[in-house]
Each structure stands twice: as C-alpha cells, then as structure tokens.
Amino acid sequence: GEDVEQSLFLSVREGDSSVINCTYTDSSSTYLYWYKQEPGAGLQLLTYIFSNMDMKQDQRLTVLLNKKDKHLSLRIADTQTGDSAIYFCAESDGNTGKLIFGQGTTLQVKP
Amino acid sequence: DAGVIQSPRHEVTEMGQEVTLRCKPISGHDYLFWYRQTMMRGLELLIYFNNNVPIDDSGMPEDRFSAKMPNASFSTLKIQPSEPRDSAVYFCASSQPPGDQPQHFGDGTRLSIL
Numbered sequence: 182g183e184d185v186e187q188s189l190f191l192s193v194r195e196g197d198s199s200v201i202n203c204t205y206t207d208s209s210s211t212y213l214y215w216y217k218q219e220p221g222a223g224l225q226l227l228t229y230i231f232s233n234m235d236m237k238q239d240q241r242l243t244v245l246l247n248k249k250d251k252h253l254s255l256r257i258a259d260t261q262t263g264d265s266a267i268y269f270c271a272e273s274d275g276n277t278g279k280l281i282f283g284q285g286t287t288l289q290v291k292p
Numbered sequence: 293d294a295g296v297i298q299s300p301r302h303e304v305t306e307m308g309q310e311v312t313l314r315c316k317p318i319s320g321h322d323y324l325f326w327y328r329q330t331m332m333r334g335l336e337l338l339i340y341f342n343n344n345v346p347i348d349d350s351g352m353p354e355d356r357f358s359a360k361m362p363n364a365s366f367s368t369l370k371i372q373p374s375e376p377r378d379s380a381v382y383f384c385a386s387s388q389p390p391g392d393q394p395q396h397f398g399d400g401t402r403l404s405i406l
Contacts, residue, residue, distance in 0.1 A: 210392075211392045212392055212393075212394070214394060216397075221402075222399060222400075223296075223383055223397040223398055223399040223400050224335075224383065224385075224397040225397070226394050226395070226396060226397075229394055269335070273392035274392075277347075277348065278323070278387075278390060278392035278393075279325075279337055279340065279348070280325075280337070280395060282334065282335040284334045285334065
C-alpha cells in the first residue's frame with residue numbers, strides 16, 4: 182500500500198535554511214502537499230506541487246520534487262522561531278483522492 | 293471566507309457516554325473528511341463523503357463509530373459508547389472536487405474519555 186516517510190526531528194538556528202525531506206510510494210499521486218501544524222492547532226496547508234512539476238517557490242518556501250526517486254523536500258529560507266511546528270508531507274492517492282500523511286517532522290528553531 | 297468549523301473544541305466525558313462531534317465544511321466543497329490524530333498512530337483517515345454520500349468508511353475503527361452528512365453544510369461523527377482509547381484529536385477537512393484537491397482542515401476537537 183501507499184506509504185509516506187519523513188524524518189522525525191530537525192533542529193536549526195534562526196536565520197538558517199531548513200530542509201525537510203519526504204519519500205512516498207504512490208507514483209500515481211497527482212499532487213503532493215506540505216502541511217504545518219502548530220501546537221494545539223489544526224493542519225494548515227502550506228504549499229503543494231503538481232506531480233508534473235520539479236520545483237515550486239512561494240516566498241520563503243521552495244518545494245523540490247524528484248519523481249524518479251519519489252522524493253519531496255521543503256526548504257524554508259531564513260527560518261524564524263515562528264516556523265517551529267510539525268510539518269507533514271502528504272501524497273494524494275491517484276485513484277481515490279485520499280491523502281496519505283507522513284508521520285510529521287518536528288522543526289525546532291533555536292534563537 | 294470562513295474555514296472549516298468544528299465544535300466543540302474540547303470535550304471531556306466519561307467512558308460509556310455518547311459523544312457527538314460536529315463539522316461545517318467550507319461552502320462549495322463537495323468532499324468532507326474525518327481524521328483522528330494520536331501520538332501512537334499519527335493521522336488516520338476515518339471516513340470521507342462526496343456530495344453528502346459516504347464513499348469510504350474503511351478507516352472507522354469499529355461499530356461504535358458512525359458518521360453522517362445530512363446536508364452539504366453539516367456533518368457529525370458519533371461515538372457510542374465511548375472508551376478511553378478513543379481519546380484523540382479529531383479533525384474535519386473539506387476540499388473542492390475532484391477529490392485530490394487540497395484539503396482544508398478545521399482546528400479539531402480534542403476528545404478526552406475518562
């Protein structure tokens with residue numbers, strides 16, 4: 182079945198770049214997503230990329246997609262303390278449209 | 293535009309009681325999803341609806357769980373009887389058609405069963 186894997190924890194210093202990585206298995210996924218979850222809150226859609234794209238940039242966020250290796254990454258430039266949260270990668274099941282989530286990467290930003 | 297609205301935000305009840313969670317999707321979104329989040333199992337899809345019709349309920353843990361969508365602007369998730377292991381955060385999400393469009397999440401209901 183489909184599976185999405187992420188590393189569990191990343192710690193960076195304020196001002197540095199953060200790179201959160203994700204691997205997925207469903208090659209028929211139409212879209213791949215990044216969600217952010219702050220403590221006690223719901224999941225906020227950060228950005229998403231269509232499967233026929235290699236890269237998408239949105240202000241401080243850059244998403245890279247390597248479809249051959251089924252690897253997705255999220256780069257956050259000039260990371261701020263407000264970026265501290267859990268980041269979820271998700272792929273859409275190409276047949277049903279259901280989202281398959283990774284286990285989330287906790288990003289800790291040190292001042 | 294209002295986002296997905298869930299109520300209540302917090303619910304604490306005793307084991308054996310009936311629990312009803314509510315969700316109002318974003319207007320115009322034909323897909324509605326119910327998720328459960330726990331530390332042990334992460335995010336799990338419980339059930340989803342398209343145009344008020346349940347499409348896939350394979351994630352519903354057992355018969356104690358039921359979900360309805362009587363109209364396009366309202367859905368409920370009911371647990372009867374509740375058990376301590378049902379304690380989790382329950383999220384509702386909605387999306388536009390087709391079904392693989394971005395899902396927008398509510399703030400969740402934090403459920404504690406004592």
